[in-house]
Amino acid sequence: MNLKELASILATMYGSAPKGYAVANIHLFGIKYANQIANFSKKEIIEESGIRKSYLTELSKGIKLAELLKNEKL
Numbered sequence: 001m002n003l004k005e006l007a008s009i010l011a012t013m014y015g016s017a018p019k020g021y022a023v024a025n026i027h028l029f030g031i032k033y034a035n036q037i038a039n040f041s042k043k044e045i046i047e048e049s050g051i052r053k054s055y056l057t058e059l060s061k062g063i064k065l066a067e068l069l070k071n072e073k074l
Contacts, residue, residue, distance in 0.1 A: 007046075026058040030060070031063075031065050034062070
């Protein structure tokens with residue numbers, strides 16, 4: 001998966017989120033695509049997606065959640 005594909009998925013997830021769930025969808029994107037995101041700059045993904053740059057923090061939170069989930073036995 002390349003940077004443009006990731007950015008497009010993020011933009012779609014953010015834009016199609018039900019009211020009140022846009023930030024949660026950024027977290028979900030980080031969880032779901034953490035392995036692919038690791039190959040790119042998070043800042044570049046955010047910029048390419050067209051969402052606000054301040055959401056970089058939210059993307060980072062999602063990636064950290066993915067790391068925690070990987071280590072959990074659910």
